[in-house]
Amino acid sequence: MAQSDPYHELRQNVLAANLAVRDAGLAPLTWGNVSAADHKAGVCAIKPSGVPYDTLTVERIVVIDLSTGEVVAGNDRPSTDTPTHLALYRWNSGIGGVVHTHSPFATSFAQAQTPIPCLGTTHADHFAGEIPVTRHPSPEELETGYESATGEIICEHFRDRGIDPVRLPAVLLPNHGPFVWGKSADNAVSNAIALEAVAMMAATTLGLRPDAPPLPERLAETHFARKHGPNAYYGQKEAK
Amino acid sequence: MAQSDPYHELRQNVLAANLAVRDAGLAPLTWGNVSAADHKAGVCAIKPSGVPYDTLTVERIVVIDLSTGEVVAGNDRPSTDTPTHLALYRWNSGIGGVVHTHSPFATSFAQAQTPIPCLGTTHADHFAGEIPVTRHPSPEELETGYESATGEIICEHFRDRGIDPVRLPAVLLPNHGPFVWGKSADNAVSNAIALEAVAMMAATTLGLRPDAPPLPERLAETHFARKHGPNAYYGQKEAK
Amino acid sequence: MAQSDPYHELRQNVLAANLAVRDAGLAPLTWGNVSAADHKAGVCAIKPSGVPYDTLTVERIVVIDLSTGEVVAGNDRPSTDTPTHLALYRWNSGIGGVVHTHSPFATSFAQAQTPIPCLGTTHADHFAGEIPVTRHPSPEELETGYESATGEIICEHFRDRGIDPVRLPAVLLPNHGPFVWGKSADNAVSNAIALEAVAMMAATTLGLRPDAPPLPERLAETHFARKHGPNAYYGQKEAK
Amino acid sequence: MAQSDPYHELRQNVLAANLAVRDAGLAPLTWGNVSAADHKAGVCAIKPSGVPYDTLTVERIVVIDLSTGEVVAGNDRPSTDTPTHLALYRWNSGIGGVVHTHSPFATSFAQAQTPIPCLGTTHADHFAGEIPVTRHPSPEELETGYESATGEIICEHFRDRGIDPVRLPAVLLPNHGPFVWGKSADNAVSNAIALEAVAMMAATTLGLRPDAPPLPERLAETHFARKHGPNAYYGQKEAK
Numbered sequence: 001m002a003q004s005d006p007y008h009e010l011r012q013n014v015l016a017a018n019l020a021v022r023d024a025g026l027a028p029l030t031w032g033n034v035s036a037a038d039h040k041a042g043v044c045a046i047k048p049s050g051v052p053y054d055t056l057t058v059e060r061i062v063v064i065d066l067s068t069g070e071v072v073a074g075n076d077r078p079s080t081d082t083p084t085h086l087a088l089y090r091w092n093s094g095i096g097g098v099v100h101t102h103s104p105f106a107t108s109f110a111q112a113q114t115p116i117p118c119l120g121t122t123h124a125d126h127f128a129g130e131i132p133v134t135r136h137p138s139p140e141e142l143e144t145g146y147e148s149a150t151g152e153i154i155c156e157h158f159r160d161r162g163i164d165p166v167r168l169p170a171v172l173l174p175n176h177g178p179f180v181w182g183k184s185a186d187n188a189v190s191n192a193i194a195l196e197a198v199a200m201m202a203a204t205t206l207g208l209r210p211d212a213p214p215l216p217e218r219l220a221e222t223h224f225a226r227k228h229g230p231n232a233y234y235g236q237k238e239a240k
Numbered sequence: 241m242a243q244s245d246p247y248h249e250l251r252q253n254v255l256a257a258n259l260a261v262r263d264a265g266l267a268p269l270t271w272g273n274v275s276a277a278d279h280k281a282g283v284c285a286i287k288p289s290g291v292p293y294d295t296l297t298v299e300r301i302v303v304i305d306l307s308t309g310e311v312v313a314g315n316d317r318p319s320t321d322t323p324t325h326l327a328l329y330r331w332n333s334g335i336g337g338v339v340h341t342h343s344p345f346a347t348s349f350a351q352a353q354t355p356i357p358c359l360g361t362t363h364a365d366h367f368a369g370e371i372p373v374t375r376h377p378s379p380e381e382l383e384t385g386y387e388s389a390t391g392e393i394i395c396e397h398f399r400d401r402g403i404d405p406v407r408l409p410a411v412l413l414p415n416h417g418p419f420v421w422g423k424s425a426d427n428a429v430s431n432a433i434a435l436e437a438v439a440m441m442a443a444t445t446l447g448l449r450p451d452a453p454p455l456p457e458r459l460a461e462t463h464f465a466r467k468h469g470p471n472a473y474y475g476q477k478e479a480k
Numbered sequence: 481m482a483q484s485d486p487y488h489e490l491r492q493n494v495l496a497a498n499l500a501v502r503d504a505g506l507a508p509l510t511w512g513n514v515s516a517a518d519h520k521a522g523v524c525a526i527k528p529s530g531v532p533y534d535t536l537t538v539e540r541i542v543v544i545d546l547s548t549g550e551v552v553a554g555n556d557r558p559s560t561d562t563p564t565h566l567a568l569y570r571w572n573s574g575i576g577g578v579v580h581t582h583s584p585f586a587t588s589f590a591q592a593q594t595p596i597p598c599l600g601t602t603h604a605d606h607f608a609g610e611i612p613v614t615r616h617p618s619p620e621e622l623e624t625g626y627e628s629a630t631g632e633i634i635c636e637h638f639r640d641r642g643i644d645p646v647r648l649p650a651v652l653l654p655n656h657g658p659f660v661w662g663k664s665a666d667n668a669v670s671n672a673i674a675l676e677a678v679a680m681m682a683a684t685t686l687g688l689r690p691d692a693p694p695l696p697e698r699l700a701e702t703h704f705a706r707k708h709g710p711n712a713y714y715g716q717k718e719a720k
Numbered sequence: 721m722a723q724s725d726p727y728h729e730l731r732q733n734v735l736a737a738n739l740a741v742r743d744a745g746l747a748p749l750t751w752g753n754v755s756a757a758d759h760k761a762g763v764c765a766i767k768p769s770g771v772p773y774d775t776l777t778v779e780r781i782v783v784i785d786l787s788t789g790e791v792v793a794g795n796d797r798p799s800t801d802t803p804t805h806l807a808l809y810r811w812n813s814g815i816g817g818v819v820h821t822h823s824p825f826a827t828s829f830a831q832a833q834t835p836i837p838c839l840g841t842t843h844a845d846h847f848a849g850e851i852p853v854t855r856h857p858s859p860e861e862l863e864t865g866y867e868s869a870t871g872e873i874i875c876e877h878f879r880d881r882g883i884d885p886v887r888l889p890a891v892l893l894p895n896h897g898p899f900v901w902g903k904s905a906d907n908a909v910s911n912a913i914a915l916e917a918v919a920m921m922a923a924t925t926l927g928l929r930p931d932a933p934p935l936p937e938r939l940a941e942t943h944f945a946r947k948h949g950p951n952a953y954y955g956q957k958e959a960k
Binding site (some may be wrong): 508509511528529530531556557560582584587588589590591592594600616617619622626655656657664683686687 | 839840842891901910913914917920921922925926927928929932933935936938939946953954955956
Binding site for chain 4 (some may be wrong): 119120121122162190193194197200201202204205207208209212213215216218222226233234236237
């Protein structure tokens with residue numbers, strides 16, 4: 001049965017990525033959801049809404065048409081945040097996975113409406129610049145669809161400021177929490193783990209020294225480039 | 241034997257909920273107790289006093305008459321906090337489970353005698369407003385019964401301010417710790433986990449920005465409503 | 481063989497208590513030691529020095545004569561802190577177990593040379609008053625025996641101020657860390673776990689509100705008495 | 721096969737030490753690497769670059785010639801930080817193991833560009849003095865080789881100030897994180913665990929009391945000497 005499911009691998013990746021978020025402690029209760037897109041097939045797969053991680057199965061992962069937003073496979077309601085995920089996939093085909101959590105330190109920066117400054121190489125290894133905070137949705141946007149408005153607000157923020165979402169794969173929603181993305185669901189989960197670690201260290205650093213200086217630009221560039229640049233030399237050749 | 245116990249299911253729920261509180265790290269040593277009420281049967285079931293979680297069994301869960309406060313089943317002394325639990329059940333029949341812990345961040349707000357402000361959607365998803373701190377018991381109340389006075393003080397606080405305990409299922413006792421409740425023991429445990437997460441993030445947010453603004457009212461309402469309102473669309477239909 | 485060891489039970493308790501300290505996360509690497517005294521037999525048993533917890537066995541627990549400080553059983557060197565433990569046992573026969581750790585929050589108060597104030601009932605349930613910080617050893621005391629001087633300094637601090645060590649079973653050594661005790665090794669471990677939780681919550685409370693008021697005396701008394709007073713009603717009768 | 725590998729034991733030690741760093745929670749994702757040197761054989765062994773801990777095997781540990789920096793055994797690329805490790809081994813033959821992590825509290829001090837002060841005996845037991853922060857690499861050094869420049873900068877810092885790296889086996893790279901070393905890979909891992917604990921307690925201590933005084937020199941000396949001095953009496957004789 002599962003053998004003949006054309007979305008089996010995509011759903012399996014999404015199941016594994018959701019469990020990885022839970023195992024990393026980023027999502028107490030059911031506060032998190034991960035999706036992955038298959039841009040060629042024109043679909044994404046996402047966690048069902050409000051289902052405890054312990055009872056998640058491949059069959060319960062919901063498959064959605066990227067253009068129409070309709071459910072293509074699965075009997076459960078998809079995550080309420082699905083319209084936000086869809087907006088990100090429609091925006092940039094370089095985005096293959098999206099993670100939403102309420103991970104505590106990143107959420108605290110979102111609640112403080114303070115961008116996470118780039119204070120070190122851990123940050124620069126994953127994110128080319130400070131993690132921005134978007135604006136709030138307007139009353140009108142809340143009326144017409146909170147979750148899709150959220151997606152639009154993220155894209156608007158990056159477009160207006162000329163930020164490349166592939167180089168800076170994370171954002172904070174004010175008074176809410178982070179959205180993180182990546183080339184794949186797995187890569188997006190790594191970025192979500194990195195974001196929480198970076199947020200914890202930024203909070204601790206600012207506690208030790210409120211005027212802590214940012215990482216010098218030349219070092220930020222060296223670190224990002226050795227992992228992601230054209231002459232990257234981090235990791236194994238076959239993995240590039 | 242256990243089959244013929246009319247309270248077997250209630251006691252099993254209470255046992256599971258107490259272990260869930262322990263597993264969530266909210267109750268080091270024996271600092272926590274969970275009860276559940278069966279309002280139709282006129283009883284509640286609660287953890288025995290001072291018994292380590294590792295040795296808890298269904299049979300040791302104590303069943304209490306909601307009206308008289310007498311032990312109906314069980315050979316152990318009930319939790320010393322039983323009178324507080326009883327006061328909550330007698331107050332509002334919408335309360336089906338009560339949790340008391342000394343979870344560290346919520347307790348720190350209780351010790352600071354500072355309400356936990358609603359700084360984000362994580363908070364608004366569970367609690368419709370800031371988590372209040374009650375007054376201290378008076379010397380006379382300490383004389384006549386500390387634990388039942390505590391229950392009365394909680395009810396008084398909510399009644400005097402017109403707060404609906406079903407929409408705001410948590411309170412802080414000054415210099416002591418939180419009481420949390422819910423529709424069931426299981427739901428009360430989820431709320432207790434949420435409260436501790438919300439308290440940790442509030443402390444961190446206030447550390448980053450002492451004047452962090454509260455969540456705008458319209459967003460708080462949207463988040464509470466999508467989980468708990470008449471047109472709630474979070475979670476699965478069958479689970480509603 | 482072990483059957484005929486007259487100290488077998490004492491050593492087993494000490495082994496279990498040392499592992500409990502490790503499991504509670506209070507002693508990274510080998511930074512901790514627990515002993516227990518058998519005042520009737522005139523001995524105490526203690527962890528060997530610098531032995532990783534993973535390789536501890538009953539046979540490696542060292543038995544010491546309380547009067548002479550000589551090793552009575554065991555082939556290993558006892559903990560370097562043994563003279564401090566001995567001083568406590570010789571001081572008060574109500575002390576049946578002693579724990580030394582570098583648990584992080586209690587140690588941070590010791591490093592800040594700041595007593596841990598009694599800010600809540602969690603504290604009052606275990607300790608009748610703030611946790612004091614002793615003076616430093618003098619250069620002469622360092623010359624003649626650092627660890628025995630440490631024990632004398634603790635006793636001196638409590639005697640000079642008329643503090644009852646049975647009601648206040650913990651102390652902080654400045655720039656060092658806590659010593660905690662109790663009726664038994666097991667009870668001392670519970671007190672050490674409570675001390676670390678209380679220290680963490682005090683640090684968090686003071687971060688939220690630097691002038692947080694102490695627990696009112698009448699509440700402190702009620703809480704200590706319901707656990708430890710002549711009419712204690714916490715816990716089960718058989719356990720009293 | 722493995723039997724005939726002359727570097728089998730060295731590689732096994734390095735594998736175990738890398739896993740110990742992961743298990744201690746010092747290296748989320750792949751943010752850490754441990755090496756060990758065999759100065760007689762003129763080689764060191766190190767983690768391959770960017771390989772997840774779960775898939776590490778003895779065969780994937782890379783062996784490097786200490787003089788030439790060439791790979792002697794192994795099919796993977798060595799850690800990108802290899803030139804830093806090599807600089808430390810070439811500097812001092814008392815260094816038998818090197819650990820690099822982004823452990824959160826030590827990294828926060830590195831990001832704050834603030835040395836970790838010696839505030840207590842936990843610190844003095846492992847490190848004879850405050851943990852220094854080096855300078856940044858210059859633009860020229862970034863051009864000619866970031867990682868080897870990093871190693872030179874560490875050695876330069878210690879040499880210029882007359883600090884003995886055997887007595888003070890750790891350093892912070894500004895906006896980056898710690899490098900820690902020791903007599904062996906295993907000893908370096910213990911020092912890395914100690915450094916993170918010491919950094920966490922220093923941050924907490926400074927939060928409680930910004931002007932916390934350092935450990936008195938005479939106590940620092942006593943503690944370091946009882947573990948590392950000529951008359952050390954900590955630990956077991958056979959282990960010395």
